[in-house]
Amino acid sequence: MTSSTVKAPAKSAYWEGLRDGSPFILMVVPFATVFGVVATDAGLSVAQAMGFSVLVIAGASQFAAVQMMLENAGIAFVLLAALAVNLRMAMYSAALVPYLGPAPLWKRALVAYLNFDQSYILSVTRYEARPEMSVTDRAAYFFGVASAIAPLWCAMTLVGIFAGSAIPESWALDFIVPIMFLAMVSPMLKSSAHVAAAAVSIIVALALVGLPSGIGLLIAAGAAMVTGALVETWIERRKA
Amino acid sequence: MSYSNAEIWLIIALLGVGTFLIRFSFLGLIGDRPMPPIVLKLLRFTPVAVLPGMVAPLVLWPAATGGVPDPARLTAAIITVAVGIWTRSAIWGIMAGISTLYLALWAFTAL
Numbered sequence: 001m002t003s004s005t006v007k008a009p010a011k012s013a014y015w016e017g018l019r020d021g022s023p024f025i026l027m028v029v030p031f032a033t034v035f036g037v038v039a040t041d042a043g044l045s046v047a048q049a050m051g052f053s054v055l056v057i058a059g060a061s062q063f064a065a066v067q068m069m070l071e072n073a074g075i076a077f078v079l080l081a082a083l084a085v086n087l088r089m090a091m092y093s094a095a096l097v098p099y100l101g102p103a104p105l106w107k108r109a110l111v112a113y114l115n116f117d118q119s120y121i122l123s124v125t126r127y128e129a130r131p132e133m134s135v136t137d138r139a140a141y142f143f144g145v146a147s148a149i150a151p152l153w154c155a156m157t158l159v160g161i162f163a164g165s166a167i168p169e170s171w172a173l174d175f176i177v178p179i180m181f182l183a184m185v186s187p188m189l190k191s192s193a194h195v196a197a198a199a200v201s202i203i204v205a206l207a208l209v210g211l212p213s214g215i216g217l218l219i220a221a222g223a224a225m226v227t228g229a230l231v232e233t234w235i236e237r238r239k240a
Numbered sequence: 241m242s243y244s245n246a247e248i249w250l251i252i253a254l255l256g257v258g259t260f261l262i263r264f265s266f267l268g269l270i271g272d273r274p275m276p277p278i279v280l281k282l283l284r285f286t287p288v289a290v291l292p293g294m295v296a297p298l299v300l301w302p303a304a305t306g307g308v309p310d311p312a313r314l315t316a317a318i319i320t321v322a323v324g325i326w327t328r329s330a331i332w333g334i335m336a337g338i339s340t341l342y343l344a345l346w347a348f349t350a351l
Contacts, residue, residue, distance in 0.1 A: 027331050043241045048248050055256030060287070064294060065255055072242050078251055081294065083258045087286040094266035094280075105268070112264035174304040175313050175341055178295045179320050183333030185291045186324025197285045198292040205293030206300070220293035221286070228285030229278065 013137040017144020020126070024118045024149055031059050032153045034176055035066075036160020041173055042066050046161050053157040057150065058116070060184055061085040063177050068214060077214025084221055092120040099127045099138050107139050114146035193235065197228030312344035 032053065039049035044066070052062045065082040073081070092115055100111055123142045127133060133141070167173060189195050201224035208216030243251070299317045301307040320337030324330065 030331070030334065044248065045245075048245075048252060051249070051252040052255075055252055056259050058259050060291070061255065061259065064290070065251065067294065067298075069241050069243065069248075069251070075243075075247060075251055079254055079258065081290065082255050083262065084286055084290045086259050086262050087283055089259070089263045090265050091280060091283045093263055093268075094270075097266050100267060108267045109264060112267055113260060115263040115267075170345075172304065172313075172341060172345055174302060175298075175316065176338065178298045178313075179316060179337035179341065180330075180334055181291045181295045182299075182317055182320040183324045183330045183337060185288055185295075186321045186333055187328040187330060188288050189325055194285070194288045198288045201289050201291075201293035202296040205296050209297050209301075217290070217293050221289040224289035224293065225282045225285045228289065229281040232281060 009134070010136045010140040013133070013140040014144040014147075017123070017126075017141040017146075018148050019144075020122050021118065021145035021148030025152060027118075028149050028152050029156050031180070032156035033160035033163065034180065035059065035062055036157040036162075037164035037167060037173060038063065038160075038177055039066055039157075040161045040164035041167075042070050046158075049161050050154065050157060053154050056082075057113070057153065058086050058089075059153075060181070063180060067177055071214075073214040074212070077212075077218065081214060081217055081221075084218075089115055089120075092117075095124055096120070099124070100135065100142070102135050103139050111139065111142055114143070114150055116146070116149060118149060119145045191232070191235075193228045193232035196231045197224040200224040200227040312341060312348050315344045316341035 035053065036049055039052060039062075040046075044052075052065070056062055056065075061082040064085045065078055068078040068081050093112065096111065096115070100108060103111070119142060122145050123138070126141055127138055185198065189198060201220045204220035204223050205216055208219060210216075295317075299313065300309055302310055302313050304310075305313075316337050319340040320333045323336035324333030327333070
């Protein structure tokens with residue numbers, strides 16, 4: 001077997017990933033641009049706003065961190081809120097183990113860095129549909145999807161940073177972030193357990209709004225997670 | 241915002257490391273050991289547990305209007321959620337929400 005026959009499938013898996021990931025460009029472009037705008041508007045420097053997009057590279061948590069910083073929350077609370085938004089990715093990480101567990105460490109580290117909602121969802125769907133894929137091909141496919149998203153995420157943040165300073169106050173930028181969060185959460189309200197969790201989160205957060213920023217949200221999020229898990233367990237038991 | 245430059249970089253660095261460790265956790269460190277089902281169950285609810293609570297006060301009492309409820313922003317929020325649930329798509333929710341916001345801001349000032 002020549003090396004070219006070994007490499008060819010991995011290469012095509014990469015291109016297939018890139019192709020399947022490209023529709024997400026429609027989503028990445030506005031999200032990243034708005035992040036650049038919002039971060040600049042909040043008072044972050046160009047390097048700091050870019051630092052978020054390159055080092056954290058997780059949309060919702062970047063917005064969450066900037067929002068908490070605008071409220072002058074303590075550093076620990078900024079981190080807790082933003083990391084809590086990312087906790088779902090531990091689930092993604094676990095779900096990828098059966099498919100990518102045998103890959104070399106550097107590949108698994110790169111997959112971890114590039115593990116977004118989109119790259120995870122597309123890749124796992126593909127792995128499930130094609131159990132015969134080799135580990136090399138699986139990683140190549142994952143990197144293909146991520147290549148459609150990650151460079152653009154950073155580039156469009158930069159565009160937003162420079163566009164941001166030219167945007168007047170009448171554009172009500174303060175409200176773009178709430179709209180983005182609401183739009184991200186609404187499609188997730190797919191079961192009564194999710195709706196119950198969201199409702200508890202809102203009620204507790206509003207009730208505790210007088211506490212120093214971050215504390216009320218933390219309590220609200222904890223209560224909401226427990227509510228979601230309890231309601232789901234209850235529904236499962238009733239079905240059983 | 242009242243953080244020093246060093247504090248902002250600290251936040252970015254810790255958030256970067258923390259996010260990577262969350263993503264690397266099972267794939268890199270824990271491996272194929274099964275997670276307790278209760279942990280998986282709780283993790284599944286993190287986005288819907290955190291984001292609504294973060295947004296609710298911003299929707300009801302926006303800083304831009306000095307904390308007074310604003311009909312334009314409220315309308316935009318309701319439309320965003322409705323379209324997001326209906327289309328199951330974040331991008332349509334955002335587009336509908338932002339269009340509503342500008343339309344309502346314009347309508348409420350014009351009236």
